[in-house]
Structures are given as C-alpha cells and as structure tokens.
Amino acid sequence: MSEQQTKLMDEEMNTYRVQGFSCANCAGKFEKNVKHLPNVQDAKVNFGASKISVYGEVTVEELEKAGAFENLKVAPEKTTRAPAAEDKEKEEKVPFYKKHSTLLYSTLFMALGFVSMGVNGNGNVVTALLFITSMLVGGTSLMKTGLQNLVRLEFDMRTLMTVAVIGGVLIGEWAEVSIVVILFAISEALERFSMERARKSITSLMDIAPKEALVRRGGQEMMVHVDDIAVGDIMIVKPGQKIAMDGVIVNGYSSINQAAITGESVPVEKFEDDEVFAGTLNEEGFLEVEITKLVEDTTIAKIIHLVEEAQGERAPSQAFIDKFAKYYTPVIMVIAALVAVLPPLFFGASWETWVYQGLAVLVVGCPCALVISTPISIVSAIGNAAKKGVLVKGGIYLEEIGALKAIAFDKTGTLTKGVPVVTNFEVISNKVDEQKMIAIITALEYRSQHPLAAAIMNKADEENVSYADIPVEDFSSITGKGITGRIDGFSYYVGNPKLFAELSKSSVDNKIENTVESLQKQGKTVMLAGTENGVEAIIAVADEVRETSKEALHKLHQSGIKKTVMLTGDNHSTANAIGGEVGVTDVRSELLPQDKLEVIKELKTKYNHVAMVGDGVNDAPALAASTVGIAMGGAGTDTALETADVALMGDDLKKLPFTLKLSRKTLNIIKANIAFAIGIKVLALLLVIPGWLTLWIAILSDMGATLIVALNGMRLMRVKEEE
Known part of the structure; x- marks a missing residue:
C-alpha cells in the first residue's frame, strides 16, 4: 500500500450530494477545485450518481465556493432520503418560465435583434445592442468560466465557446454569436436533463421503501x-x-x-x-x-449504495474518452488557429472569412456529445439492471460481460436449489401401506444426523404424516450404511443398498436392483427401507434442479456462449445426470475448491473472457480468478453483495441471458455514440474546405449530436428481459 493510500485511510471520508452538474467536464473541474482546498487530501466525483467523496475536513460553504463556476448546490448525503429531496420538491414547483428565465430573456432579445435587423438594417446601433444584450444575458456565466479557464490554460468546451464568442464579436457577427450562445445554453440544458433522467433510474429506488x-x-x-x-x-x-x-x-x-x-x-x-x-x-x-x-x-440501502458506486467506476471506454478529450480540445484549438491564419498568410485569402471559419471550427470542436456518450449509457444500463434484480458493480463489468465466451457454473445452489428433496417413494411390500411406511422411515430419520434426513421429514410434513411421537427403541447408526431401530417390536433399517445386501435374511431381487440402478443413473441418491426379511420401500433423494436452469442455458447458447461448464464435487454419474438435464456443454466432477480454480484458469487460457457463477460464499477462489464473478441470491446475502462483480438478486438464472443482452447492447450503443459524435465533427470540419461552415451550423451540429447521443444512451433504460 502506498504512503498516499495510507494517509487517505487515516483521513475521514465524507460524501456529499451535488445538484447542478451540466456536463462531465464540469464535474471534473469541480473535483479538481475541491482537491485544491486547504484541508482536503483527496476528492472523487461520481458524475453518474451526482456525488462527491471528500477525504479531509471541508464545509458545505467551501464546496459550494469550489463549484461556484457552475452554481452547484451541495448537501451532506442522507441514507434514508432521496438526494436533496426538499430542494427537489421546491424545484418541481418552480414554473418553466422562471426556471429557464435567463435562456428565455436571451432568446427574446435575439428575436428583437432580428426584427430590428429587418427594419433598421444590419449595421444599426439598436440592432447591435439587442444582439449584445442577448449574448450578455445568456452567456455571462459561460464567458466568465471560459475566461478563467483561458487564463489558467485549461482547455475545455467552455474555453472553446468563449474564444469563439469573443472572436465573433470582434469581427461583427452579432447575430450568429447570439444564436451560438443560446444554442449552447440549450445544449447544456438538454445534457443536464438527459443525465437527470438517467440518474432517476437509480434515485427512484430510494423512494421504494417507506420512511x-x-x-x-x-x-x-x-x-x-x-x-x-x-x-x-x-x-x-x-x-x-x-x-x-x-x-x-x-x-x-x-x-x-x-x-x-x-x-x-x-x-x-x-x-x-x-x-x-x-x-x-x-x-x-x-x-x-x-x-x-x-x-x-437494509438490502435496498446496500443496493442503492453499490449501484451508485458502480456508476462512479469508469468503464474501459470511459477511460478512453477521458484520455482522448484531454488531448482533443488543445488539438482543436490548434486546428482552428491554423484555419484562421494559413489561408490569408499563404494564399492571400480574406482574413475576415477565414477567421470566421476558424471560430466555427472552435464551436464544432466542442466535445459535449463525445464526453456524455459513455456515462449516460453506463448509468442507464446499470439502473435498468438494478430494477430487474441484477446488481452490476461497475461499468467495467458491464462491458466485460458482453465479451464473455465461456461461463462456469457451480452446481449446488446455482444450477440446483441446494436443498435435497424426495423425488421417488415406492412401497414394495403389500404388508404395509404408504402412509405407515413413510411414518416409520421418518421416525427413524428424525433421530438421525444424516444430511438427507431433512428431505424425508419434509416429505412427511407435506403429506401430513405424524412421526415425532412414534416411539423408537434401540436406535443406532450404522456408519457409512444407514440407521436402525425397533418400532412396534420389529427392527427396521433405512440405508444404502449395501446395508441390505449384508443383512443375513434379506435378499435384494433383480427388480429392485434394476430400479436402484436406474435411479442412480438419474443422479439420485437411493435408500432402501425394510426389515431383516426384505426391502419394503425405495426412497430416492436428489438436489432438485432449478426450473430456470435449462431455459437459461439454452438462451446463453443461442446468444453465442461457446462453452458452459458445470463444476461440482459430486461423483461422475450424479454430475453427468444433472449436467445432461440442464444442458451444459461440459461437466467437471469430483472437484475440490482448488480444482475449480484450475478449471477457471484453464478456461481463461482458451477463451480469455470467462465468468464464474456461484453462491457468493463458496468457491471464492474461482469467483475471484474469473473475468466476471457472478453470485446467486444476492437478496439478504451480504457476502454475495460485497464480493461478487455481479449479483443475481432473485436466485434466477434467467437474468443471466438478459444481463448478457444488456451488456452487448450497451457496448454497441457506446461504440455507436462515440463513432457518431466523432463522425459528425469530422463531417462539419470538412465543410471548412469549401468555406461553407457557419457558427450556427457548427453549434447546431454539436447540439444535435449531444441530443441524439443522449437519447440513444437512454434507450438502455427500456431494454427488457424478453423481446
């Protein structure tokens, strides 16, 4: 552990909810500002959950001052209430025209400017003043932040917009600059709205439980x-x-x-x-x-906490975008400068025309759509999964699931229910009826410590057979073979076929042997019951296969999973019977925990991306070694919630094909968003060559790209289990 990590562990960590984030860049700047506060050791913004974790001593006033550039509102996190619930209620009561008054006034002055232009002409003082007023009303906050960034040589989208606005004013493009300012404000509002909609997929969980x-x-x-x-x-x-x-x-x-x-x-x-x-x-x-x-x-509180933390975990594609954006903005500024300067210097072109084109390049270069393309998709997908009972603990796992080629399943408690049940009960003798035979067997098993005894007692309870009050004399356990005891003066035995083969007066006929062999081939544990004179009943007990296992595996194979492996410590015949029933492509039996780990390593070598599905308690080494560890039964199981990368909250394997589909859809949407966001920029930049690019086309293309990318990402909130 590094010295820095040790210091952070010693510092108190407090989490605050933040209102007002308009973009991921703004969240990054807020994080940077908070880190520079005097008594703060470190800070981490979770843009998806709209939270910040701070290591060190800090007040709400200091945090809000650090976020003053965006007019951020900060409040300590409250476990039992939705984020800033009181503020949220007040905000909902504010009429639309008041909430967006700045934008509306700016638009009004711009409209009056165009009216004046039509009446008085473009060069009129009144026309110019109206457009300038529109810019000041709508763009003061933008330009204030942009100028501060420019002084500090911090290049983000606001820096680009500020330089473009100032340049446009200097060359007299009043009308277009006012349009740019308004469209940028609309673009930010749309971005904020779309992220809030995505976040609601999580914050709505907070309102589920009564207060x-x-x-x-x-x-x-x-x-x-x-x-x-x-x-x-x-x-x-x-x-x-x-x-x-x-x-x-x-x-x-x-x-x-x-x-x-x-x-x-x-x-x-x-x-x-x-x-x-x-x-x-x-x-x-x-x-x-x-x-x-x-x-x-509570389980719901843990789910909310873990899902919010998951939103803060950067997916590989998000890490790529963050790195790309770091170099992208300065490169755009250089390209814009070259576009503005090179044609007039070397080809005698008009300075006014090409400076205008350079400013348009700056506006086109705003990476709004690119920056929002991944987080909105991840937040939407993780929120949707949580509502469907699948807890994905980070964007990285969401992406890894989509690349899986092989999945290993623990048998007990995963493909099966993990609780043995009586599957077959057949009375051989005509001397005793079924109810009495069940009562005799259960009375003996009631006194036994054998793991299968519970299954027989459950069978008796289901059929309302009384057994606890039946007197049993001379009860004893026959190690490795069964149990015996005297009931109503007769000695009864319950045990495996070996026990009855060794009883001197008992003989197991061929019919019984064939029945036993047939049941064993089905993966069932067979017990016989009777007296020294012969077998009177056959009982078969098995760990019942989950109803959803076969269907889930069928869907996984249809989805392109090449290898499904069942891992178990059971004997070969039992394992093969269950493996055949559920439909896995491979069965590995008689395994110890370390053997399961070796199987996972072997699969990773061959298929690279491998998931392990277990109960979250056992098989920890195999779960840890897999690309994605998936735990069954997260609800109420703290270990599953804490240790797994993914938890299936309802013990339902059918959620696995859904998770795979959601992951692949998320990957496809992220790739499409990134490609579209970059493609629209390239297309707009190509308009520079014939000199067709204008400021309003530039900002409209950016706003359109942002809107399309956001709506595309939000589609993940509506992915269903069955389509």
Whole structure:
C-alpha cells in the first residue's frame, strides 16, 4: 500500500450530494477545485450518481465556493432520503418560465435583434445592442468560466465557446454569436436533463421503501421514522402496505411482491421465520416482523449504495474518452488557429472569412456529445439492471460481460436449489401401506444426523404424516450404511443398498436392483427401507434442479456462449445426470475448491473472457480468478453483495441471458455514440474546405449530436428481459 493510500485511510471520508452538474467536464473541474482546498487530501466525483467523496475536513460553504463556476448546490448525503429531496420538491414547483428565465430573456432579445435587423438594417446601433444584450444575458456565466479557464490554460468546451464568442464579436457577427450562445445554453440544458433522467433510474429506488413504520413498543403501536427504529423492534405490516425495514416474520403469513429487490414478477409466499426486505409489498396477510437490520444496513440501502458506486467506476471506454478529450480540445484549438491564419498568410485569402471559419471550427470542436456518450449509457444500463434484480458493480463489468465466451457454473445452489428433496417413494411390500411406511422411515430419520434426513421429514410434513411421537427403541447408526431401530417390536433399517445386501435374511431381487440402478443413473441418491426379511420401500433423494436452469442455458447458447461448464464435487454419474438435464456443454466432477480454480484458469487460457457463477460464499477462489464473478441470491446475502462483480438478486438464472443482452447492447450503443459524435465533427470540419461552415451550423451540429447521443444512451433504460 502506498504512503498516499495510507494517509487517505487515516483521513475521514465524507460524501456529499451535488445538484447542478451540466456536463462531465464540469464535474471534473469541480473535483479538481475541491482537491485544491486547504484541508482536503483527496476528492472523487461520481458524475453518474451526482456525488462527491471528500477525504479531509471541508464545509458545505467551501464546496459550494469550489463549484461556484457552475452554481452547484451541495448537501451532506442522507441514507434514508432521496438526494436533496426538499430542494427537489421546491424545484418541481418552480414554473418553466422562471426556471429557464435567463435562456428565455436571451432568446427574446435575439428575436428583437432580428426584427430590428429587418427594419433598421444590419449595421444599426439598436440592432447591435439587442444582439449584445442577448449574448450578455445568456452567456455571462459561460464567458466568465471560459475566461478563467483561458487564463489558467485549461482547455475545455467552455474555453472553446468563449474564444469563439469573443472572436465573433470582434469581427461583427452579432447575430450568429447570439444564436451560438443560446444554442449552447440549450445544449447544456438538454445534457443536464438527459443525465437527470438517467440518474432517476437509480434515485427512484430510494423512494421504494417507506420512511415510517408502525411499530409496537411497550404494548402500544406508534408510527416511527425508520431512522429511529432499532434492531429487535416489532413492526406491524398490514395487507397492501410496503415493508419499511428488513426483518423476520414472527407472526402471520402472506404473499410478498419482491420485484423491487429481486426482479421476481411472481409474489413469494412467506411464513413465520422467513426473511422480508424493505421496499417489498405485503399483498395479503397481516404480519408482525422483528427488525433485524438498521435502516442503513437494509438490502435496498446496500443496493442503492453499490449501484451508485458502480456508476462512479469508469468503464474501459470511459477511460478512453477521458484520455482522448484531454488531448482533443488543445488539438482543436490548434486546428482552428491554423484555419484562421494559413489561408490569408499563404494564399492571400480574406482574413475576415477565414477567421470566421476558424471560430466555427472552435464551436464544432466542442466535445459535449463525445464526453456524455459513455456515462449516460453506463448509468442507464446499470439502473435498468438494478430494477430487474441484477446488481452490476461497475461499468467495467458491464462491458466485460458482453465479451464473455465461456461461463462456469457451480452446481449446488446455482444450477440446483441446494436443498435435497424426495423425488421417488415406492412401497414394495403389500404388508404395509404408504402412509405407515413413510411414518416409520421418518421416525427413524428424525433421530438421525444424516444430511438427507431433512428431505424425508419434509416429505412427511407435506403429506401430513405424524412421526415425532412414534416411539423408537434401540436406535443406532450404522456408519457409512444407514440407521436402525425397533418400532412396534420389529427392527427396521433405512440405508444404502449395501446395508441390505449384508443383512443375513434379506435378499435384494433383480427388480429392485434394476430400479436402484436406474435411479442412480438419474443422479439420485437411493435408500432402501425394510426389515431383516426384505426391502419394503425405495426412497430416492436428489438436489432438485432449478426450473430456470435449462431455459437459461439454452438462451446463453443461442446468444453465442461457446462453452458452459458445470463444476461440482459430486461423483461422475450424479454430475453427468444433472449436467445432461440442464444442458451444459461440459461437466467437471469430483472437484475440490482448488480444482475449480484450475478449471477457471484453464478456461481463461482458451477463451480469455470467462465468468464464474456461484453462491457468493463458496468457491471464492474461482469467483475471484474469473473475468466476471457472478453470485446467486444476492437478496439478504451480504457476502454475495460485497464480493461478487455481479449479483443475481432473485436466485434466477434467467437474468443471466438478459444481463448478457444488456451488456452487448450497451457496448454497441457506446461504440455507436462515440463513432457518431466523432463522425459528425469530422463531417462539419470538412465543410471548412469549401468555406461553407457557419457558427450556427457548427453549434447546431454539436447540439444535435449531444441530443441524439443522449437519447440513444437512454434507450438502455427500456431494454427488457424478453423481446
């Protein structure tokens, strides 16, 4: 760890929400200004989430002074409220004409200028004053910042615009300069609006959970703000109400709509001891819920925090744009200077004509569309994914998913549910009926510590068979083979086929052997039950395959994933049976955790981009070694939320093909945006050759490109799971 990193760890880090960012360049300048404040060690702006993290001591007043060039408003981050909610409400009440009064007045003076031009002519003093007034009203803030940048030799879009405006005024192009100023203001407003729309895909998550809850304390029910609710409080949730906090049901049962957290479209049945999440909807029953987490630790709070952090992680394409823009603006200024100077100096051309063309080049060179092309796409895509129950923890992972060629799946808890269930139960003997046989077997398993005992007890519970009160004498475990005990004077055995083969009076006939062999080939664990005189029942237990696994893998193969591998510690026959059922292209069985790591390394060598899908707790080395680590069951699983690059919140593998589609669409849109933003600049610059480029065409092309790029990026908010 570097000395700088050590110092930062020692400093207190505070996060503030920022209102007023109009562009990524402005966010970068604000970050730079904050870093130069006296007691600040470092600062990092998250443009996507409109936040800044500051290491060191700083006041809100100092931060707002650092952002005065953009009239930024800063407020400390609040966990339980939407960013600057009060300011937001006030802003919504401000009429349109007041909110955009500067732009409207500037447009009015420009219109009067054109009227005066028609009446009094172009050279009239009144005409000139009207256009100059229009420029001053609409462009004072722009030129103030631009001049400051010019003095500091900081070249950004405002610097370019300021030089162009001043140059236009000096050569007497009043009308065109006023049009340029107004169109630039409109372009910035559109850019701000489009980013705010994209951000709303995240900030809307903050409004999902109620800010108050009905809590029972000291025998009385009272409404309490979520900030004041403590762990252990009992929350009352009535039918039709949203759940305000994470907790465990202590009384009641209901159907809960968890779409806001997990993306599940179908409500989930919840009973006593089941976990519920803040922001989910109680559809039917009356619930009493014991609070298990403080408001800042709820699943929805963690999702919001992680998604906002993800917006701040620069994707590879964003890093390219940032680097490109750093050199792009000075190069444009040099090109503009050459266009203005070379033709008059060497070819005797008109100074006025080519200085005008040079100014138009400056305006064309504004990189607004280029700078916004990537962040708006990343923010829109990450926000859409979060609403569908997929938590992508950074632009880099969003891009990497689209390049995947191979995906490895852990079996237990990923392709399967991870909970063994009884799949087959067949009574062989005519001496005892099915219900009694289930009761006898379960009474024995009830006293067992075997991992499969729970599956048999669940089977009995489902069929309402009573077993806990059945007396069992001489119960004992036969290591590696099964269990035995006396019920109603008879010795009963439950165990594997080897156990019955060794019982002196018992013989396993061919029919039973064939049934056992057939079930084992299906990947099931087979147990026999009976007495010394023979087998009376066959029980098959298996880890049930998820309903979505086969469909998800089919869609992944259709999407062009070349290799899907199932990794498991199970034996070959069980692994092959399940692998064949779900449809993976390869099965690797009898693996230890280190073996799974080696498989991931092998796949990376061959396919370069490999994902590992696991439960987020086990298989950590394999998840870490993969290009993208994808965790199942993020909802309520802190480890999955914290360690994975991507978390599928609802245990739904069908979200994986959607994530792949979203990632590829994001990559395509980013590439298209970058190509279009650069292409439109090149096309406009080519108009310089015949001398057709004008200031208003230049700014119109920039504004049009910005608008098209923003709208194209925002399409990612509407990508659906099925189309």
